Amino acid sequence: xxxxxxxxxxxxxxxxxxxxxxxxxxxxxxxxxxxxxxxxxxxxxxxxxxxxxxxxxxxxxxxxxxxxxxxxxxxxxxxxxxxxxxxxxxxxxxxxxxxxxxxxxxxxxxxxxxxxxxxxxxxxxxxxxxxxxxxxxxxxxxxxxxxxxxxxxxxxxxxxxxxxxxxxxxxxxxxxxxxxxxxxxxxxxxxxxxxxxxxxxxxxxxxxxxxxxxxxxxxxxxxxxxxxxxxxxxxxxxxxxxx
Ligand SMILES: C[S@@+](CC[C@H](N)C(=O)[O-])C[C@H]1O[C@@H](n2cnc3c(N)ncnc32)[C@H](O)[C@@H]1O
Numbered sequence: 330x331x332x333x334x335x336x337x338x339x340x341x342x343x344x345x346x347x348x349x350x351x352x353x354x355x356x357x358x359x360x361x362x363x364x365x366x367x368x369x370x371x372x373x374x375x376x377x378x379x380x381x382x383x384x385x386x387x388x389x390x391x392x393x394x395x396x397x398x399x400x401x402x403x404x405x406x407x408x409x410x411x412x413x414x415x416x417x418x419x420x421x422x423x424x425x426x427x428x429x430x431x432x433x434x435x436x437x438x439x440x441x442x443x444x445x446x447x448x449x450x451x452x453x454x455x456x457x458x459x460x461x462x463x464x465x466x467x468x469x470x471x472x473x474x475x476x477x478x479x480x481x482x483x484x485x486x487x488x489x490x491x492x493x494x495x496x497x498x499x500x501x502x503x504x505x506x507x508x509x510x511x512x513x514x515x516x517x518x519x520x521x522x523x524x525x526x527x528x529x530x531x532x533x534x535x536x537x538x539x540x541x542x543x544x545x546x547x548x549x550x551x552x553x554x555x556x557x558x559x560x561x562x563x564x565x566x567x568x569x570x571x572x
């Protein structure tokens with residue numbers, strides 16, 4: 330069965346474009362700036378799978394000169410509407426036309442690999458991303474943990490999808506976003522830490538850090554499982570210089 334990118338749908342794109350950093354999403358971005366500045370020296374950034382530009386604007390606000398790219402025409406259109414001065418580019422799934430090799434200090438991919446099926450395709454995309462990064466650049470993947478699909482969260486519900494618990498790496502799973510108007514289930518692809526690590530090895534990356542932010546009791550959110558189970562994982566990747 331072919332996997333359809335949920336974000337090619339105009340109603341979903343419109344709904345997603347209104348999303349900021351509420352609830353569980355706050356946790357995804359809370360520690361990201363500190364992680365970025367620990368590793369990144371320059372200011373040229375690529376936001377791979379920029380969607381409606383939320384993660385691109387986040388990087389621009391940190392001082393990066395960011396290019397956002399996405400395969401969804403609708404998401405790119407909304408990103409441009411919201412941020413007229415921003416740089417956004419529609420790309421084809423298997424081509425990165427117009428993006429210069431070895432030119433980015435930072436490549437961020439926020440929630441994009443949650444939507445990418447096929448293990449080989451993921452490795453090819455990672456190899457392409459590595460070719461765009463400067464020799465001492467960094468790729469950061471911010472994605473869902475498998476556990477996000479098994480529990481309840483301030484921003485998400487999965488209780489209607491008990492079948493998620495049986496999913497293996499690469500299988501489709503369903504989740505409902507509580508922070509947006511569009512309450513239809515989103516279909517993602519589940520990937521486990523070992524799948525990610527194997528694909529990083531295959532693509533010639535060195536895994537520099539893995540972060541799994543947890544919620545804190547003093548934060549102004551009604552956490553459900555966020556203080557004990559991590560919904561997000563942040564992988565920091567550098568060139569494997571030994572290859
Ligand atoms: C969940 S959205 C995240 C958007 C944005 N990064 C954010 O944090 O708000 C995932 C995005 O990845 C895009 N995407 C999926 N596969 C892609 C691919 N192969 N190349 C580029 N973008 C892709 C989707 O179209 C969608 O806009």
